[in-house]
Amino acid sequence: MGSKEGTFGGWVFRWEKRLTSSSQINVAIPFISIGLALLVGGLVILFLGFNPLSVYRSMFAHAFFSRFGLMDTAVKAIPLMLAGLGVALAFRMLLWNIGAEGQIYMGAYAASGVALSMPGAPAYIVLPVMLLAGMAAGAFWALLAGIPRAYFGANETIITLLLNYIAVFWVDHLVFGPWRDPGSLGFPITRAFSSAARLPSIAGTRIHLGLAIALALALLLYFILYHSRWGYEVRVIGESPGAARYAGMDIRRNIILVMLISGALAGIAGMTEISAIHGRLQPGFSPGYGYTAIIVASLAQMHPGYVVLVSFLLAGLLVGGFSMQIAGLPLAVVSMLQGAILFFLLGSSIFARYRLTVRRKELV
Amino acid sequence: MSAGATLAMRKITKRFPGVLANDRVDFYAQHGEIHALLGENGAGKSTLMNILTGLYWPDEGEISIRGEVVNFRAPRDAVLQGVGMVHQHFRLVRSFTVAENITLGMRQEGFWWRPQVVEQKIATLAATYGMAVEPKAKIWQLSVGEQQRVEIMKMLYRGAQILILDEPTAVLTPQEVKELFRNLRQLAESGKTVIFITHKLHEVMAYADRITVLRNGRSVAVREKAETSIKELAHLMVGRELSPEISKPPNTNQQEILRLEGVCALNDRGLPSLRNVSLTVTKGEIIAFAGVAGNGQRELAEVVTGLRPITTGRFWLHGQDVTSCSARQLIDAGVGHIPEDRKGMGLVPNMAIMENAILKSYRDRSVCPGYWLDHKAIRQRAEQLVTAFGVKTATLDSPVRLMSGGNLQKLLLAREVSAGPDLIIAVYPVRGLDVAATEYIHQLLVEQRNQGTSILLVSEDLDEIFKLADRVAVIFEGQIMGILPIKQANLDEVGLMMAGARASEVALG
Numbered sequence: 001m002g003s004k005e006g007t008f009g010g011w012v013f014r015w016e017k018r019l020t021s022s023s024q025i026n027v028a029i030p031f032i033s034i035g036l037a038l039l040v041g042g043l044v045i046l047f048l049g050f051n052p053l054s055v056y057r058s059m060f061a062h063a064f065f066s067r068f069g070l071m072d073t074a075v076k077a078i079p080l081m082l083a084g085l086g087v088a089l090a091f092r093m094l095l096w097n098i099g100a101e102g103q104i105y106m107g108a109y110a111a112s113g114v115a116l117s118m119p120g121a122p123a124y125i126v127l128p129v130m131l132l133a134g135m136a137a138g139a140f141w142a143l144l145a146g147i148p149r150a151y152f153g154a155n156e157t158i159i160t161l162l163l164n165y166i167a168v169f170w171v172d173h174l175v176f177g178p179w180r181d182p183g184s185l186g187f188p189i190t191r192a193f194s195s196a197a198r199l200p201s202i203a204g205t206r207i208h209l210g211l212a213i214a215l216a217l218a219l220l221l222y223f224i225l226y227h228s229r230w231g232y233e234v235r236v237i238g239e240s241p242g243a244a245r246y247a248g249m250d251i252r253r254n255i256i257l258v259m260l261i262s263g264a265l266a267g268i269a270g271m272t273e274i275s276a277i278h279g280r281l282q283p284g285f286s287p288g289y290g291y292t293a294i295i296v297a298s299l300a301q302m303h304p305g306y307v308v309l310v311s312f313l314l315a316g317l318l319v320g321g322f323s324m325q326i327a328g329l330p331l332a333v334v335s336m337l338q339g340a341i342l343f344f345l346l347g348s349s350i351f352a353r354y355r356l357t358v359r360r361k362e363l364v
Numbered sequence: 365m366s367a368g369a370t371l372a373m374r375k376i377t378k379r380f381p382g383v384l385a386n387d388r389v390d391f392y393a394q395h396g397e398i399h400a401l402l403g404e405n406g407a408g409k410s411t412l413m414n415i416l417t418g419l420y421w422p423d424e425g426e427i428s429i430r431g432e433v434v435n436f437r438a439p440r441d442a443v444l445q446g447v448g449m450v451h452q453h454f455r456l457v458r459s460f461t462v463a464e465n466i467t468l469g470m471r472q473e474g475f476w477w478r479p480q481v482v483e484q485k486i487a488t489l490a491a492t493y494g495m496a497v498e499p500k501a502k503i504w505q506l507s508v509g510e511q512q513r514v515e516i517m518k519m520l521y522r523g524a525q526i527l528i529l530d531e532p533t534a535v536l537t538p539q540e541v542k543e544l545f546r547n548l549r550q551l552a553e554s555g556k557t558v559i560f561i562t563h564k565l566h567e568v569m570a571y572a573d574r575i576t577v578l579r580n581g582r583s584v585a586v587r588e589k590a591e592t593s594i595k596e597l598a599h600l601m602v603g604r605e606l607s608p609e610i611s612k613p614p615n616t617n618q619q620e621i622l623r624l625e626g627v628c629a630l631n632d633r634g635l636p637s638l639r640n641v642s643l644t645v646t647k648g649e650i651i652a653f654a655g656v657a658g659n660g661q662r663e664l665a666e667v668v669t670g671l672r673p674i675t676t677g678r679f680w681l682h683g684q685d686v687t688s689c690s691a692r693q694l695i696d697a698g699v700g701h702i703p704e705d706r707k708g709m710g711l712v713p714n715m716a717i718m719e720n721a722i723l724k725s726y727r728d729r730s731v732c733p734g735y736w737l738d739h740k741a742i743r744q745r746a747e748q749l750v751t752a753f754g755v756k757t758a759t760l761d762s763p764v765r766l767m768s769g770g771n772l773q774k775l776l777l778a779r780e781v782s783a784g785p786d787l788i789i790a791v792y793p794v795r796g797l798d799v800a801a802t803e804y805i806h807q808l809l810v811e812q813r814n815q816g817t818s819i820l821l822v823s824e825d826l827d828e829i830f831k832l833a834d835r836v837a838v839i840f841e842g843q844i845m846g847i848l849p850i851k852q853a854n855l856d857e858v859g860l861m862m863a864g865a866r867a868s869e870v871a872l873g
Contacts, residue, residue: 227737228735229726229727229732229737230735232719232722232726232737233726235719236723239712239713239714239715240708240709240713240714242705242709243709243711245671245691245709246669246691246701246703246710246723247691247695247723247724247726248670248690248691248692248693248694248695248724249692
């Protein structure tokens with residue numbers, strides 16, 4: 001129980017434990033993190049020889065205030081929202097599923113398999129089958145980590161992380177090998193899906209049915225978490241595994257169920273992305289949506305409603321990044337900004353539990 | 365008196381958010397005396413001593429030692445001025461030796477570890493003060509009493525002149541308590557100042573020279589032992605008279621509720637912690653488990669509530685074999701549980717009072733008719749509990765972690781009792797609670813007993829056991845040393861059994 005304090009110059013800094021964690025702080029933390037990340041990113045942009053303010057302004061204007069940019073932001077928010085919901089549910093139960101990226105790839109893989117093997121089927125058959133296949137594949141991929149975790153206490157963080165690589169390379173293997181379109185002139189892509197296997201979009205835009213699916217699922221997840229018996233179990237287990245055991249809850253069963261649903265949600269993201277946007281399986285179709293989803297869930301503090309809002313915000317950051325590229329900045333600045341947001345988010349959660357007091361050093 | 369005091373704390377004030385923990389407290393202690401700092405939980409005793417040892421900074425007031433004003437920024441400063449504290453929960457590294465623990469963190473010892481020098485010093489100290497410690501022993505090999513001696517030695521080694529002990533007897537058997545105070549007396553006679561924090565009145569009267577009473581953050585009285593009485597001290601400490609004995613009609617019911625036969629179980633580290641435990645609990649009795657903490661009480665409670673698997677043996681509830689039943693099945697069979705760890709097990713600190721009220725009953729049709737929870741019914745249920753059991757709270761939506769210890773335990777008890785269990789496992793139900801809350805909870809448990817509920821009470825406070833129990837079972841290293849009707853038990857006997865003597869041996873001796 002050492003006193004957490006340090007001195008600097010004539011000042012004494014001391015961390016004091018908050019007796020009550022104020023809800024204002026919890027609301028403020030995400031904004032503070034984003035602000036600090038933009039500050040750090042601004043310094044980097046400055047070093048690269050650009051004016052950070054004008055870069056940010058054009059980013060923001062492009063992502064949220066131009067017709068094309070806004071539509072693109074909505075399109076990119078869809079997979080973030082779906083995978084983010086999955087990650088949020090798992091995090092809620094202290095299951096650190098960081099494998100949404102792999103689950104997205106597996107979902108896309110299974111959906112593509114269905115689309116490619118049913119070229120003549122009508123949309124009302126092929127699309128639901130693709131959706132179910134994508135969910136099943138994502139769920140399966142998450143279960144590969146969930147079952148060892150439930151039965152042997154294996155570390156799901158490491159397993160889900162490593163499964164990401166396998167999933168990405170599995171898709172690479174298919175598109176470079178057995179599934180490659182013979183007419184692709186050597187490009188690593190599969191044959192194009194039939195038009196029945198393409199998820200419909202709003203006319204004249206790329207905003208597709210996935211948005212409606214994602215919003216509906218967010219609403220459903222909210223009601224399940226806060227109004228259902230099972231959601232109550234999930235929240236109790238996440239807050240206090242000891243209390244959950246004491247109350248006779250089956251933790252093992254719930255670990256499996258939550259991982260299953262978490263993976264299925266990411267699987268849906270893979271399916272909608274491949275069906276609506278690309279129309280064929282190809283490598284690198286996800287620019288790290290599964291990883292950005294981790295930031296989405298964390299910024300949203302694992303609340304389905306906030307996941308919806310934060311998905312749009314981070315999608316805007318991705319889209320705004322393109323305007324940076326146009327200005328001559330590397331796209332990697334966007335990844336760096338994302339990383340910085342998560343970094344400050346995790347770092348500033350200390351403010352929820354402690355307060356920093358500063359006072360002048362007294363002369364002893 | 366105050367002018368020549370070895371230690372003088374004047375007008376000490378310490379505020380925490382929303383709490384005035386110490387309000388202009390004066391505290392004086394002399395060398396050569398054993399001084400008791402008496403008060404209920406929350407009276408500000410620990411805060412005052414934490415200020416004295418440099419853990420907290422006072423907001424106002426000053427401390428002087430041997431006439432010089434001191435200003436402690438950190439515990440190290442206090443140690444350098446000869447102030448040492450033995451905390452209630454020991455700060456020892458279990459896999460290190462006694463000598464290593466005693467010198468841990470001391471810069472004066474230099475960079476290289478020289479066991480011979482250290483052991484020699486320890487042996488000299490041990491001889492001077494008549495305290496037996498084995499410098500080469502590992503901490504985990506020692507009894508709790510011996511570990512406490514190591515903690516005291518640690519402070520003496522650092523040259524402590526003022527020794528503070530926070531609730532030193534909480535984990536000791538009556539015999540170990542006597543031994544401790546024999547040691548402390550010798551320290552006092554050699555000119556040191558010994559301060560001990562307590563809320564146990566008989567201890568104060570037996571061992572202290574002088575007593576400072578704290579109440580609600582203020583020092584309300586200083587008394588010489590010879591000039592005071594238990595009655596006066598109780599009045600000063602609580603601010604009112606203690607309520608009379610709880611009425612407990614004799615229990616003649618012989619109906620068996622719970623039976624254990626040859627039960628063995630492992631602890632969290634996979635070591636045997638219950639050995640061949642057999643007993644029968646009848647309807648409407650309170651059977652208390654006396655024992656020093658860590659002798660298998662927790663494991664016993666977890667076995668009976670289905671939270672810990674049994675390695676061998678069986679147990680029956682209402683004559684039905686429930687050996688392999690899950691926690692959920694035992695809840696449904698009418699077993700209530702007041703666990704030792706209220707915030708880590710009994711309640712979910714970050715969830716609302718409302719949601720905590722249904723932790724055990726969330727599957728009931730009354731609050732969850734189908735798949736969806738009925739929030740209206742839940743609110744009603746929570747409101748009933750809060751009003752019926754006098755839980756103080758502004759709203760049902762605030763998280764449980766904001767409640768005081770007493771209120772927390774009331775809510776937990778309310779939930780468990782209102783489920784109408786046939787058997788309640790209550791583990792240290794009043795630990796850390798103030799006198800009023802303790803009385804309330806004792807009253808409640810006895811009421812439950814009088815209505816025919818059987819209660820398995822785990823306690824380390826023999827006063828509590830003798831007040832509440834119908835029978836006392838003494839547990840030592842996972843074995844039952846004997847089960848006695850409370851009317852035939854006496855304190856010395858139970859104390860010896862807590863230290864490992866069999867009932868038969870005690871009776872013979």
